Amino acid sequence: MKFYPHGIGRDRQAVTYDTVKDHIVQQIQKNYKNGQDAAVSIRDLAVKDLTPHAPTRGAAVDTDATENAKQQAGMDILYQAELERYLDRKDQLEQNLTRAYALIYSTYCNKTMQNRIEEHPEFETKIRDDPIELLNKIKVLMHDPIRAKYPFASLTEAISRILNLKQSENEGLLDYVKRFKESRDIMKSHVGTDILDRFVKNTIEYRDEADATKQQELKDGAFDRWMAYLLIRNSDQAKYGSLSNGLVSQFSMQNNQYPKTCTTATDILSNHRLDNKGNYNKKKWSKSKKDEDKNTSTKTTSETTETSFAHRAAKIRHAIAADRKVI
Numbered sequence: 001m002k003f004y005p006h007g008i009g010r011d012r013q014a015v016t017y018d019t020v021k022d023h024i025v026q027q028i029q030k031n032y033k034n035g036q037d038a039a040v041s042i043r044d045l046a047v048k049d050l051t052p053h054a055p056t057r058g059a060a061v062d063t064d065a066t067e068n069a070k071q072q073a074g075m076d077i078l079y080q081a082e083l084e085r086y087l088d089r090k091d092q093l094e095q096n097l098t099r100a101y102a103l104i105y106s107t108y109c110n111k112t113m114q115n116r117i118e119e120h121p122e123f124e125t126k127i128r129d130d131p132i133e134l135l136n137k138i139k140v141l142m143h144d145p146i147r148a149k150y151p152f153a154s155l156t157e158a159i160s161r162i163l164n165l166k167q168s169e170n171e172g173l174l175d176y177v178k179r180f181k182e183s184r185d186i187m188k189s190h191v192g193t194d195i196l197d198r199f200v201k202n203t204i205e206y207r208d209e210a211d212a213t214k215q216q217e218l219k220d221g222a223f224d225r226w227m228a229y230l231l232i233r234n235s236d237q238a239k240y241g242s243l244s245n246g247l248v249s250q251f252s253m254q255n256n257q258y259p260k261t262c263t264t265a266t267d268i269l270s271n272h273r274l275d276n277k278g279n280y281n282k283k284k285w286s287k288s289k290k291d292e293d294k295n296t297s298t299k300t301t302s303e304t305t306e307t308s309f310a311h312r313a314a315k316i317r318h319a320i321a322a323d324r325k326v327i
Contacts, residue, residue: 001015001019001020001023001108002020002107002108002109002110002113003017003020003108003109003110003113003138003142004110004112004113004142005112005113005116005141005142005143016175016178016179016182017138017139017142017182018178018181018182019178020108021042021043021135022043023108024042024100024103024104024108025039025042025043026039027103028042028096028100028103032096032099032100033092033096034089034092034096035096037050037089037092037093037096038093038096038097038099038100041093041097041131041132042100042131042132042135045132045135045136046132047093047097047132048093050086050089050090050093053086053089054086055079055082055083055086056079057075057076057079058075058078058079059072059075060072060075097130097131097132098129100131101128101129101130101131101134104131104134104135104138105117105134109138113138113141113142116141117134117137117138117141120137120141122137136189139182139185139186139189140186140189143157143158143161143186154190155190155191158183158186158187158189158190158191159187159190159191161183161186161187162180162183162184162186162187162230163230165179165180165183165234166234166236167234167235167236168236169236169238171236173235173266173269173270176235176236177231177262177266180230180231180234180262181262184227184262188223193220193222193223193224194219194223195223196219196222196223196226197219197222199222200218200219200222201219203218205218206218206219221260224260224261224262225258225259225260225261227262228258228259228260228261228262228264228265229258229259229265231262231265231266231269232244232247232259232265232268232269235269238275238276239272239274239275239276240269240272240274240275241275242275243268243269243272
């Protein structure tokens with residue numbers, strides 16, 4: 001399981017970016033000493049903030065000076081022990097992240113991907129020894145090489161990829177959502193999230209809104225709303241066609257039920273009763289029936305053949321016995 005550039009050579013990407021990343025997280029959790037903090041950092045693509053776990057030095061408040069000094073000494077000892085553990089935890093996180101970079105680069109990137117990473121103009125300044133920045137760049141480089149790639153071609157491919165992405169007939173919802181989010185993130189890295197600002201300003205919803213704060217919220221949420229729409233639009237319409245049609249009908253009746261985030265869209269899809277569930281079960285039953293008939297036919301043919309062989313053997317034995325009598 002590795003990161004491969006899509007469509008390059010015989011070793012092409014067979015699994016999604018998120019699948020490989022999840023596998024890396026599991027390896028770090030399983031094999032690294034106190035690897036949970038590093039695993040969380042890799043999973044969230046942000047270094048875990050340990051500041052909330054920093055100890056605070058307590059202060060004794062006893063009115064008796066002798067007793068107060070005794071209590072303060074005990075609290076200082078406890079504080080020093082907690083501080084030592086906290087600093088060890090920070091050091092361990094830094095060491096594990098450095099190890100994670102080596103693991104990702106050497107074990108989970110094929111040679112072509114390694115070359116593309118090293119060719120990146122930010123390799124020396126940002127990528128080297130930073131596993132989070134490395135994973136961010138890999139997500140883009142899986143689809144676009146740095147060398148000899150016209151920027152507008154990369155942009156067009158990123159937009160075209162997400163517009164034309166479709167859920168296959170036998171693809172599970174979660175696998176489809178993972179693929180979609182991967183393409184979404186790649187396009188976002190090219191165009192950002194403010195690409196729709198001019199479009200939003202021309203919508204009736206924006207023009208009818210007098211509150212400047214809410215107008216800004218409409219612009220800020222436009223990209224997520226577009227992605228949520230595309231997630232439903234690109235789903236298998238044989239399963240979710242009635243859901244799409246229902247959203248269109250509701251909107252035409254001034255009842256906007258379209259989801260505003262991919263998370264909400266995923267929930268709607270997962271709770272929808274599949275349109276062709278009966279047909280799917282019928283196909284499944286039909287295939288099972290055909291397999292059963294095939295097995296029965298094979299078994300009958302085998303039994304018939306065995307019977308034929310047994311009958312012929314009996315005839316041969318009978319002929320041999322008759323010849324012996326004659327002799």
